[in-house]
Amino acid sequence: MNVKMKYPAFTAIVLLLALWLWKISTSRSFQFAGELIADVPLSDSLIALTFDDGPSPNHTDEVLAILHRYNVQATFFVTGREVEAYPEESRRIVAAGHQLGNHSYSHQRMVLKRSSFIVNELDRTDHAIRNAGYQGEIYFRPPYCKKLFLLPWILKQRNQVSITWDIEPESFADVRGSALKIVDHIKKKVHPGSIILLHVMYDSNAESRRSLPVVIENLQKKGYQFVTVNQLIKSSQENGV
Numbered sequence: 001m002n003v004k005m006k007y008p009a010f011t012a013i014v015l016l017l018a019l020w021l022w023k024i025s026t027s028r029s030f031q032f033a034g035e036l037i038a039d040v041p042l043s044d045s046l047i048a049l050t051f052d053d054g055p056s057p058n059h060t061d062e063v064l065a066i067l068h069r070y071n072v073q074a075t076f077f078v079t080g081r082e083v084e085a086y087p088e089e090s091r092r093i094v095a096a097g098h099q100l101g102n103h104s105y106s107h108q109r110m111v112l113k114r115s116s117f118i119v120n121e122l123d124r125t126d127h128a129i130r131n132a133g134y135q136g137e138i139y140f141r142p143p144y145c146k147k148l149f150l151l152p153w154i155l156k157q158r159n160q161v162s163i164t165w166d167i168e169p170e171s172f173a174d175v176r177g178s179a180l181k182i183v184d185h186i187k188k189k190v191h192p193g194s195i196i197l198l199h200v201m202y203d204s205n206a207e208s209r210r211s212l213p214v215v216i217e218n219l220q221k222k223g224y225q226f227v228t229v230n231q232l233i234k235s236s237q238e239n240g241v
């Protein structure tokens, strides 16, 4: 092969490698180190509702009231910054029996960051979550699902499990703007052991909040029971699945 041919081939390989790494960095089901859970193999009809971001002063109580009405336990992946800013809302989530997870301190993409930055983000948020009164295991969920080498390696050293999801209606442009379409999307995709992701904490999440009671009613009618991610994992371990 002459030199002229070599460079395009080399460029193509580098581009393909970059594309592959980019895909891996946003994968819901794979990371290079440590444990990552996107859903749980289960025969029981248990599923987990998870909410990212927040807590917020405007919508936390509204969401808690809906969960209370249907006797649903959920998992809130919160940012350390917002837990510190809204300690009362954070404590109310814990007091209602829900699970808190670490969603970083400042909600930045955790790739191309120094190790000291990542450790600081994890530590400050774990600390804020403990201050809110939460005592269970603290899982981690990466902002934008972004992770590559360093973050998973650090999480592995800390024995901190990554939790992603297998149902994400808001990621589809033709679904996220309509509560009914969100309901429909979840209904079609749900299976025992599913982990559902919704965003409900900000003003811009009105359709997702509107969908919440209908999602819960629909799935409870189908025989599903909503539990925290912790309970979901525990149930699969107890059943030896």
Ligand SMILES: [Zn+2]
Pocket (backbone or CB within 6 Å): 052, 053, 103, 107, 143, 144
């Ligand atoms: Zn987020």
